[in-house]
Amino acid sequence: MNLKLAALCAATLWGFTYIITTTMLPHNPIFIGSVRALGGGLLLLAIARQMVPRGYWPKLIVLGTLNFGAFFSLLFVSAIRLPGGVAGTFQTLGPLITILLAWALLRQPPTLMKIVSILIGAVGVTLVILRADAGIDMTGVAAALCSVVAGSLGGILINRWGRPPEMSLASFTAWQLLIGGAELAVLALIIGDVPAALNWTNALGLTILAVALTALPFILWFRAIVALGAASVIPFVLVTPVVAFILDAVIRNVVPSPLQLVGVVLVMTGLIVNQWAGARAARPG
Numbered sequence: 001m002n003l004k005l006a007a008l009c010a011a012t013l014w015g016f017t018y019i020i021t022t023t024m025l026p027h028n029p030i031f032i033g034s035v036r037a038l039g040g041g042l043l044l045l046a047i048a049r050q051m052v053p054r055g056y057w058p059k060l061i062v063l064g065t066l067n068f069g070a071f072f073s074l075l076f077v078s079a080i081r082l083p084g085g086v087a088g089t090f091q092t093l094g095p096l097i098t099i100l101l102a103w104a105l106l107r108q109p110p111t112l113m114k115i116v117s118i119l120i121g122a123v124g125v126t127l128v129i130l131r132a133d134a135g136i137d138m139t140g141v142a143a144a145l146c147s148v149v150a151g152s153l154g155g156i157l158i159n160r161w162g163r164p165p166e167m168s169l170a171s172f173t174a175w176q177l178l179i180g181g182a183e184l185a186v187l188a189l190i191i192g193d194v195p196a197a198l199n200w201t202n203a204l205g206l207t208i209l210a211v212a213l214t215a216l217p218f219i220l221w222f223r224a225i226v227a228l229g230a231a232s233v234i235p236f237v238l239v240t241p242v243v244a245f246i247l248d249a250v251i252r253n254v255v256p257s258p259l260q261l262v263g264v265v266l267v268m269t270g271l272i273v274n275q276w277a278g279a280r281a282a283r284p285g
Contacts, residue, residue: 004236004275007224010217011236015243017213019233019251026195029076030188032209037068037181038108039210041219044174052175053164059157060175066154068180073187074147081140090144091237092122098152098234105156108231113277121238127263128245149234155230173218235274238267 025032052060078087095118102108163172186192195202224233242264248254256264 003224003283006220007233007236008234008239010221010224011239012243013168013217014237014240016247017209018244019247020205020208023251024201025209026198026202028188028195029079030073030184030193031195032206032285033072033076034181034184034188034193035206036067036209036214037072037177037184039181039256040204040214041174041177041181043134043211043215044170044219045178048168048171048174050167050169050171053166056164056167059161061179063154063157063161064176064179065183066157067176069183070150070180071154072180072184074143074150077096078140078144078147081137088141088143089176090141091148091241091247093126093145094148094152094237095121095231095235097148098155099231101152101156102159102231106229107162108229109191110231114231114274117270117274117277120273121235121268123265124266124268125238125241127266128242128260152230152234155225155234158222158225159230169219169223169226173215173222176215177218183211225254235271238271242267 021032032157075087075091078090096115099114099118103110152253163169198206244262245256245260249256
């Protein structure tokens with residue numbers, strides 16, 4: 001599969017997470033995050049059947065904590081304490097933060113067009129999901145910002161450290177998920193964020209979340225990051241809230257406003273400009 005198409009597919013699948021969460025899952029966000037990570041990780045590990053090289057464990061723990069443990073937990077805290085539009089808008093800062101981190105840690109200075117493209121996309125997502133009555137909770141704001149930094153830094157460190165040649169991509173992803181999932185499971189037990197019971201709808205939703213919306217998209221996502229670089233791949237996350245918005249419109253009968261439709265167009269424009277800027281920078285001469 002084309003690597004950019006792989007990243008686009010991953011971001012599109014993640015857009016289904018919100019509708020599954022609101023219609024099929026219990027209201028226990030840390031528990032959901034732990035099941036999502038552990039379920040996806042165990043499935044991938046059953047396929048890969050590989051252990052971690054002894055010297056790579058410290059790096060893998062850092063990656064698992066940033067990409068899944070810290071990211072999922074902080075994301076869920078922001079989702080609880082902030083309106084969904086506000087929390088989602090903060091996530092659009094991820095591409096900009098990744099570009100800046102790539103500049104600082106990988107010595108990859110961004111082009112002006114790349115920065116402009118991300119700003120266009122961020123404005124588009126803001127128009128799609130931001131609500132006029134949104135309240136601001138500073139703890140939620142801090143959690144949202146920290147979740148963006150954690151996910152962006154995790155992607156950058158994958159670029160910097162690379163994947164051990166003896167580990168398949170499935171194994172590399174699986175162990176990160178298991179590390180982050182174990183951390184979230186402990187957190188859920190400590191704070192008591194565990195449902196008293198699960199019904200069949202909950203079980204089906206958790207299965208979809210772990211397999212189709214975690215194991216598969218993260219393999220595609222990390223494959224693209226390893227090959228293309230985090231700064232080139234992260235902008236595709238702008239597609240995720242747009243997909244979630246469209247699903248809400250179709251399934252929950254939420255009619256989009258003209259301003260929201262303009263936002264969708266801006267997101268796609270930002271992605272096109274970003275890819276054009278990347279192709280132009282890579283062209284010889």
